Amino acid sequence: MKRVSLIVLLIAIVGIGYFAVTKFGGAATAGGVKTTDLVSNTVGQSVVSDLSFTDIDGKSVTVDPNKKTILHFMISTGCSSCAETEISLLKFANNPNVDLVGIAIDPANDTKDTIREFTQYTKSDWPHVIDMDQSLIQKFKVTSIDTVLVVYQNQIIFSGVKPSPSELQKVLK
Structure with missing residues (x-):
């Protein structure tokens, strides 16, 4: 049984690595450790002032420029480190000066149902959107799954x- 679990874990790690390399052109490592050197020169980058999304329930979500907003670029299926990050973001969910938005980046596998299951598991009750055309990945120059950006x-x-x-606490205070 342990051998089967180990084989399944190795297959999952290779699959996530393959996804990161083929989707984003970056290298991936196991165990939730940094998967690339990340986003090229995005800190300090201006973003559109009227940044808004439609979440998986069809509701409009607008980023308030006067609040710090955490954007978590993740995969809801098969990404254990993404789930760990979502759970760690719970620490900031009740902060009135912080908004959170989960952004699913694999529309071939992330559906409304898989994201709902993911949010139930992680207890992340903030809005989640699906980047259907990878425009958000391109806009924010995201090169790795499990990327977190703070916009203010x-x-x-x-x-x-x-x-x-x-790390986030330092930025969010």
Whole structure:
């Protein structure tokens, strides 16, 4: 039984690595460790002032430029580090000065149903959207799954892959 579990784990790690390399052209490593050197020069990058999304329930979500907004670029199916990051973001969910948005980046596998299952598992009750045409990946120059950006006053003030809560806490205070 242990051997079967180990084989399944190895297949999952290889699959995630393959996805990261083929989808984003970056290298991937196992265990939720940094999967690339990340987003090229995005900190300080201006973003559109009227940034808005439609979540999986069809509701409009608009980024308030006067609040710090965490954008988590993730995969809801088969990405254990993405689930870990979502769970760690719970620490900031009740902060009135912080908004959270989950952005599913694999529309071939991420559906409304898989994202709902993911949010039930992680208890992440903030809006989640699907980047159907990869326009958000391109806009924010995301090169890795499990990327977290913090947007404030129309600029990216933080960018990281699977950041620790303490890293985010420094940016969100």
